[in-house]
Amino acid sequence: MKKIAVLTSGGDAPGMNAAIRAVVRTTIYNGCEAVGIKRGYAGLIDGDFTKLDLGSVADIIQRGGTFLHTARSEEFMTKEGKEEALESIRIHKIDGLVVVGGDGSFRGARELCELNVPVIGVPATIDNDIFGTDLTIGFDTAVNTALDAINRIRDTATSHERIFLIEVMGRNSGWLALEAGLAGGAESILVPETPVDYETIVKRLQRGLDRGKRHSIILVAEGVGSAFDVKRKIQELADYDIRVTVLGHTLRGGTPSATDRIIASKMGAFAVNLLLDGKTDLMAGMVGNHVVGIPLQEIIGKKKGIDEYVHNLAGILAI
Numbered sequence: 001m002k003k004i005a006v007l008t009s010g011g012d013a014p015g016m017n018a019a020i021r022a023v024v025r026t027t028i029y030n031g032c033e034a035v036g037i038k039r040g041y042a043g044l045i046d047g048d049f050t051k052l053d054l055g056s057v058a059d060i061i062q063r064g065g066t067f068l069h070t071a072r073s074e075e076f077m078t079k080e081g082k083e084e085a086l087e088s089i090r091i092h093k094i095d096g097l098v099v100v101g102g103d104g105s106f107r108g109a110r111e112l113c114e115l116n117v118p119v120i121g122v123p124a125t126i127d128n129d130i131f132g133t134d135l136t137i138g139f140d141t142a143v144n145t146a147l148d149a150i151n152r153i154r155d156t157a158t159s160h161e162r163i164f165l166i167e168v169m170g171r172n173s174g175w176l177a178l179e180a181g182l183a184g185g186a187e188s189i190l191v192p193e194t195p196v197d198y199e200t201i202v203k204r205l206q207r208g209l210d211r212g213k214r215h216s217i218i219l220v221a222e223g224v225g226s227a228f229d230v231k232r233k234i235q236e237l238a239d240y241d242i243r244v245t246v247l248g249h250t251l252r253g254g255t256p257s258a259t260d261r262i263i264a265s266k267m268g269a270f271a272v273n274l275l276l277d278g279k280t281d282l283m284a285g286m287v288g289n290h291v292v293g294i295p296l297q298e299i300i301g302k303k304k305g306i307d308e309y310v311h312n313l314a315g316i317l318a319i
């Protein structure tokens, strides 16, 4: 293997730059050439390649986003798109590819593997919804960003004696809401994995009010629906004054946490070593404290459930 390329695809996640840096430096350390592909699969189709040397990944480990940029490419889903991508790989003499992204990006990775391109996936998404890995790059930072917002909102919620609904991203997964809510002491955490019981939410709020509690914070995972709809449904049952904050894309930005930089560095380096060992069609995932290679076909499309124990615990601790 002489030339290894890396691309970032799907929604960006803090720590992607640390993963690119690890891929590039491990590649060069092993005497190979490193290539960056801009704008994910879209850049692969367009042949938007750039040679990366040791210096080109200096000063990026602390930056959010991805300096290679990212995209969700519809074109790559087509037969023609894949043929063009394959042609770019051939022209640029790419021997192996590291795809940093989420489930959708890994589907693309698998398709390339089936066309005999050696590919390794590195899981990166703030949603932490990829089966087979305990953690995805970006999740820890997003939890901490949400936590910072919860802390700030709690200050004003306490001063004004208000109920706040805080909506967080996560697509169809409740991981981000769950961990931010547990860490932030949320009174209720609404996740798409568990049916929302509005009677119970109101009972909990009323129980708090009855014991003199004058403010409450409820985390709403976007997969449950809009927090404004949740507000309306609660107000159909009780006449509470409720404010809504949607954190949205703020959760995707910011300097990556130490955890995200560390797992990104480990996974990126591991992915290159897998390629150098002649492996393909795997994800470099975190299991316990170790990075392991997991077949992409075992993880794609599988639902990674939330930790029900933690969800129950959050409910008990917010009693």
Ligand code: F6P
Pocket: 011, 102, 125, 126, 127, 169, 170, 171, 222, 252
């Ligand atoms: O998958 C990451 C994510 O941020 C989800 O949490 C969210 O639902 C989605 O991407 C938003 O995508 P976009 O940036 O395209 O609006």
